[in-house]
Amino acid sequence: MKLNFGKEVIGGIIDVIFPRHCIVCGEVIFGKYETHLCLCCQGSLPLTYFILGTQNAIEKTFWGRCNVVSAGSFFYYNAGSNYANILKELKYHGNKSIGIQMGSDYGYWLKNNSPEIQSIELIIPVPLHEKKLKTRGYNQAECVAIGLGKALNLEVSTSSLLRLANKKTQTKKNRIERLQNAEQIYSFKDLIGKVKHIALVDDVITTGATIESCILAIHKVKDIKITVLSLAYTN
Ligand SMILES: [Zn+2]
Known part of the structure; x- marks a missing residue:
């Protein structure tokens, strides 16, 4: 005391x-x-409350594209709002601690509000290509994942999902081309054992193309339940 x-x-x-x-x-x-x-x-904070309802805007983004059991974002991102400073600080000003703190705040919020998240066993952040990781010095999605992990008492894995190529994820190609594209960009190695439900975490979701590519790459190797969580959502 x-x-x-x-x-x-x-x-x-x-x-x-x-x-x-x-x-x-x-x-x-x-x-x-x-x-x-x-x-x-x-x-x-302009909360989305997404994960509380079914068929929310993020989940609808993935309909017909990839299999997601549930999805949520902590708050709405609007480039004109001062709340956009949170993401600017995290992504461009080296402020890792704000990502960890906001991830942790979101984790406690989920713990208190969403029974959906109770079966999650492991957190995997959307990976950065090693070139980008070197330039920025850290992966902003990992910061959010660390915060979520602290609050939800879950491990964060950064070794199973890797980004191989630095090229852009495609949104307009057909399903087969998108799958090929995903396999060229992301690689998933099944290092997670008997885990049946993971949370795939990013800092912000816009078109969902990055998350879709990650999910396609994971599901190519392992049939596993995936919940998508992000700090912010913008459409
Ligand atoms: Zn203030």
């Missing part, structure tokens, strides 16, 4: 000397509950 109190006092002193600012609204933030966003912006 004394130790926590000491930590909070030290944290408070550091906050006074080096003020931190909310990534969304820019107001000064303070204390352990305001790590990146102020409490007000946390409370106003």
Whole structure:
């Protein structure tokens, strides 16, 4: 107890000397509950609530394309909104900790709201090509996966699904061509044993083409239940 109190006092002193600012609204933030966003912006996060209902917008994206048992995104991404700063920080400004924190927040939200996620046994982030990984220094989807893993008490695997090629995933080709395209880009090795249900995690979902390619590559090798989770969704 004394130790926590000491930590909070030290944290408070550091906050006074080096003020931190909310990534969304820019107001000064303070204390352990305001790590990146102020409490007000946390409370106003434009949640999608997708995973609570069936046939949500993300699930519909995959109809006739690949097999997904359920899908969810934490919040809506709108390029004109200040909430877009969360993804900019994570993807372009090296702010790994915001991905971990938001992933963890989403994980606790799922734990409290979605029975769907209880059968998930392992988390796999959408991989980056090694060239991109070298340039950026980290995989932003992995940051989100780490946060989710912490909250849901699940392991994160980065060795079973790999990105082989740096070329773009195709959205307009027919099913067979899309499968060939997916196999050229992603490689799945069955290193996950008896796991029957995984969560495939990305930072943001737009057309769903990347996720589709990953799923096609996984299902080519292993018949497994896949839930898709992302921090943000935009259409
Ligand atoms: Zn704020």
